[in-house]
Amino acid sequence: MTIGIIGNGVIGNIFAHYLNSQPIHLLCRHHNNPVKTLTLPDAKNALAINAEVQTIESVFKTCYDAIIIPVKYHQLDSVINALKPNLAASTCLILIQNGVGGGELLQQNFPNNDIYIGTTTDAGYLVNNNVQMTAYGRLELGIWKSALRAENLNHTKNNSITEQNAHPAIKTLLQYHPNACWAESVDTILLSKLAINAVINPLTAILNIKNGQLRDYPNQVSQLKSEVFCVLQAYGFVFEADALSKRIDEVITLTAENYSSMHQDFRNKRQTEIDGVLGFLLKQANILELNVPNIVRLFNDIKNKEKPR
Numbered sequence: 454m455t456i457g458i459i460g461n462g463v464i465g466n467i468f469a470h471y472l473n474s475q476p477i478h479l480l481c482r483h484h485n486n487p488v489k490t491l492t493l494p495d496a497k498n499a500l501a502i503n504a505e506v507q508t509i510e511s512v513f514k515t516c517y518d519a520i521i522i523p524v525k526y527h528q529l530d531s532v533i534n535a536l537k538p539n540l541a542a543s544t545c546l547i548l549i550q551n552g553v554g555g556g557e558l559l560q561q562n563f564p565n566n567d568i569y570i571g572t573t574t575d576a577g578y579l580v581n582n583n584v585q586m587t588a589y590g591r592l593e594l595g596i597w598k599s600a601l602r603a604e605n606l607n608h609t610k611n612n613s614i615t616e617q618n619a620h621p622a623i624k625t626l627l628q629y630h631p632n633a634c635w636a637e638s639v640d641t642i643l644l645s646k647l648a649i650n651a652v653i654n655p656l657t658a659i660l661n662i663k664n665g666q667l668r669d670y671p672n673q674v675s676q677l678k679s680e681v682f683c684v685l686q687a688y689g690f691v692f693e694a695d696a697l698s699k700r701i702d703e704v705i706t707l708t709a710e711n712y713s714s715m716h717q718d719f720r721n722k723r724q725t726e727i728d729g730v731l732g733f734l735l736k737q738a739n740i741l742e743l744n745v746p747n748i749v750r751l752f753n754d755i756k757n758k759e760k761p762r
């Protein structure tokens with residue numbers, strides 16, 4: 454099986470490490486993007502990543518079984534533009550991304566390809582040419598269905614796809630990721646991960662702290678959780694608020710040493726994924742006429758200070 458991974462970033466390299474018994478191509482913007490090394494949590498030595506770098510435009514030269522897309526929310530358009538003229542219909546696409554909206558975009562542009570979505574709490578960051586992994590997280594994978602709309606929640610169009618008959622690349626990921634599971638409802642994993650990122654990412658970026666330091670800000674965390682849960686409930690997502698609250702606390706603890714991906718982007722003056730995270734919730738809050746002052750403030754704080762487009 455040949456698997457492509459878009460880019461040479463943090464999550465892409467973590468996945469290349471998990472899949473190191475398979476031929477992996479890192480599909481980068483430029484050919485001269487050297488393969489990185491990866492340092493596992495608590496390890497001293499960096500491991501070489503066993504992958505070949507290709508340009509994304511040369512995707513037609515190889516018959517990929519699957520392409521994993523671990524890119525930022527605002528980078529998906531450029532990936533679609535590069536893949537669209539060159540992608541075989543037999544290649545399965547696996548989107549690993551924070552925020553909501555990417556599945557719809559892929560479906561519109563690749564109607565004939567299998568599309569799966571995954572969310573991960575694996576965590577790390579780039580230091581020089583090295584990926585420093587800070588936490589082994591969980592990977593949840595599911596089949597994408599049509600649009601992520603309230604009336605469709607829990608009614609998956611693709612309910613004939615199960616863990617047993619999923620694409621072989623999905624089975625490979627489930628086998629080699631140390632903590633992966635199949636999700637019957639992709640909406641549930643996306644919206645649960647959205648809640649996690651909506652609470653952790655913007656606060657850590659604005660307060661300039663590691664995820665674990667959020668434990669020193671219990672009031673801010675709890676006010677934000679209340680607003681996020683209120684919007685998700687009104688949107689039609691059925692979930693146990695206590696369980697989701699505990700899951701957010703658990704991720705804060707498990708990734709205590711990580712700077713969230715939004716913290717990294719914000720502090721390095723790169724565009725953040727705020728539109729796909731708080732932007733999505735704010736849009737729903739406006740439609741549903743909900744008062745969410747903390748979400749509004751954080752959204753504006755990030756928008757006003759992040760790298761202008």
Ligand SMILES: NC(=O)C1=CN([C@@H]2O[C@H](COP(=O)(O)OP(=O)(O)OC[C@H]3O[C@@H](n4cnc5c(N)ncnc54)[C@H](OP(=O)(O)O)[C@@H]3O)[C@@H](O)[C@H]2O)C=CC1
Nearest residue numbers: 460461462463464481482523528531532550551576577714
């Ligand atoms: N980092 C973390 O700890 C976690 C991240 N996530 C999520 O995972 C997703 C990926 O994040 P992360 O790995 O940190 O991101 P990175 O920025 O580290 O990696 C993204 C990679 O995609 C490449 N890329 C983007 N657009 C293109 C394109 N058009 N063609 C080729 N390559 C492209 C980038 O290349 P270039 O450098 O050239 O732009 C970069 O190498 C995000 O949604 C993030 O929120 C989830 C959990 C934890």
Ligand SMILES: CC(C)(CO)C(=O)C(=O)O
Nearest residue numbers: 574576653708711713714
């Ligand atoms: C899991 C978590 C919160 C790890 O920091 C993440 O998804 C991110 O940083 O984007």
